[in-house]
Amino acid sequence: EHILANGWPEDWYQHYLARGHYRFDPCVARCRRASDPFLWSDIPRRDLDNRARTVMDEAIEFGLRQGVCVPVHAPFSPPLVVSASGKTRDLEPGAADVIGLLARHALQSVGRLRSEMRCFKKPVLSQREQEILCWVACGKTAWEISRNMGSRGCAMFHVHIVDRSNRSAYSTYVEQLFRLRHEIYVGERGWSDLERADGREIDAFDTDDAVYLLGLDSEKGVVAGSRLVPSLKPHLLSDVFPQLAPHGVPRAGRIFEWTRIFVVPGLRCPGQPCLAAGIIYCGIVEFCLKTKVSKLSVVCEPYWFDRLARLGWRPQRLGPPILHHGEPIVGLVLDMSPAALARTRQVYAIDRQAGILPVEAVPADRASPANVFDLLSVPHQITILRSRDGEHVLICDGPHSLRLDVVSGSLLKGPVQLAYCLSGFSGVDAKVATLRRFLALERLGRLPSTLFSANRKANRWSMILQAHDGLQAGASQREIATALFGKERVDADWEAGYLRTRIQRLVRSADKMIRGGGYRMLLQ
Incomplete structure (x- = not known):
């Protein structure tokens, strides 16, 4: 989804994707604010952080010593970049400009090909998707659909509690958990300190005292998970980041530390609450209430404070944030209560039935x-x-x-x-x-x-579908605007560009929803 076309050596391409280098590539970062072609060597190494240097150094190891990046900025499109590279460090004078011209033509050709492919590719619903749509038409919520369809995907899983008493029975799933954590925390998030040659993310706190919450799908196995560690045992806050709690690390029999929550990419919901994450959150609170755990401590990024406050977990800072590998982190303590469980269920629509x-x-x-x-x-x-x-x-x-x-x-x-x-x-x-x-x-x-409470998205969804219907009927963008906003307003505002831009956004959203499969987000 990040790379439109690829001509790199296959081993470097796979490595680049697996490590998530596109997130830290300094060439990509520079293209957001540059307009002219530039050489890789034009980027001063002194301005790069460790992760950006790693990208450049590993490219050299794979034989890519020099390259030219061509930034492309187009209307209604995120910044694009075409990168040409090779083994030599020297380029003839004026070569960068020629490469820039060729790169822009190549990008236009790729865009036309992808557009043509989308035109010929009709959206086809699988039998299972058709079944889900039937339940949606009946008004079933995602939580009810998950029960009716027997936990077969789309955040339809059961949360299992795994501790020392039953870990041997879940050994296969625990092994899958460690490998998924490596893929997500090392591969996606770039936490290179956790990298291991065996592809398993295991730290000093994955002991017999750890409690794992595993979201298990009947076909895929582990699809979500998290970890709890008793605060009276060694844990992340006490042994690695005690400076986050200058007044003392909270430790008691009824306090656990919470770490390593994740959801596999296929169940994530960009831009809206993720049901799979909500199920894990509810499982955490339910476990705490059942086992008389009254509080959780957590080491996290500061933005988690507002997120957990919305869930009713009443976060409290243990001290000021610190920088860790250039990113701020903070220590929090959270309340586990029936009110927190009720609020979490409400936020993730688990109680809409x-x-x-x-x-x-x-x-x-x-x-x-x-x-x-x-x-x-x-x-x-x-x-x-x-x-x-x-x-x-x-x-x-x-x-x-x-x-x-x-x-x-x-x-x-x-x-x-x-x-x-x-x-x-x-x-x-x-x-x-x-x-x-x-x-x-x-x-x-x-x-x-x-x-009824107001649904802020419903009106926009309605206009998106109306815009799509207008296009299918052969209407122009101005005719669609007239149908949506009235002739008087269109005559007054069309030339100013605001309404034209709004209609173009609706048309793009319709294409994404209808042709690109975005409608599936409505099923989650």
Whole structure:
């Protein structure tokens, strides 16, 4: 996804990708602010950090001693670079300019070829993706889909607790865990201090005292994980970074240290909360509550403070941050509580099924027509999925929807009377909110916006799909803008460029969602 076309020696190309050198390549960094071609040797080594020097030194080891980089800056595109290299350090005068001209032509050709390939490649849904879409159409959440489909992927896994008592039974998975950690922390993040020749990331704290939380998929094995270490035993904060806690490292029987959380790339969700990570977070809190662990300590980057605060983990700094390999790190202590678990489930939508209203349907009593509900009288789109556990009914008026689960009886056999299945205190608020919306629908014939929280992305998704429909129908960008914003506004603002740019962004987003498979993010 980072390299459009490759002509490097295969061994260097594979090494470059495996080590994640594109993140630290000084040539790439310079191209973001340069416009003219430059030689690799034009970059002063004194200005490079250790990781950037490693990229340049390893390129020489693979026989690439000199090169020319050609920055390319195009409208509505991230910075691009074409790099030509070889074994010699000397170039004839003016050669860089000629290489720059050829490079730009080559990049344009690659762009045309990729565009043509996208045009001929029709998106095809696998049988499993079609099954997921059926559940989505019924209004099922990702958490419910994971249960219905039996943990077969898309963040559909179970969290297993592995400690000294059962580690022998999980030895294969623990070995996979170490190799995945090496791929992620060394290969992706570039933590070269952790590199090992055997491809396993194991440190001094992977002892019998460590507790591993493994996200296990029935087909792929380990897809997510984390580690907890008792604070009374040697751990990262006490033995490596005690300076992060100038007032003393917190140590007690009910305090564990939390490290090494990861999710495999295929389950990550760029730009939105990652369900797989949320499942691991919930597993961590649930383990702590079950084992009477009241606090966790953690060594992390400062940005984790706000992230964990949003989860309700109430982070507290143990001291000021320090620099480690040029990057700031900080020590935190976190509260493990039922409130933290509830908030984490809310953030990652693991408890959205709480808003589904279970009902029982019985034949209508003709003597009391005021209490009769007829599905055919609802003036909105209705989707019904029948399964072994009853009927799942989704009523949608466009931006808003509500879900009913018919646990007995049927809405498909004519008018019925409904009995609402509400009990207890936990989670009942969300069901009551759904009941209020359903009653409003029955009285008003619509779902009032005042009974729903605002979804900031829904309007944009709608415009993206409208822009795509307009393109498919042969409309121009201005015609699409007129349909979305009105002729008066387009006539007034089109020449200024703002609306034109906005339509172009919508068109690109539509292409990414429809052709590039971005729709899959909606399934996670």
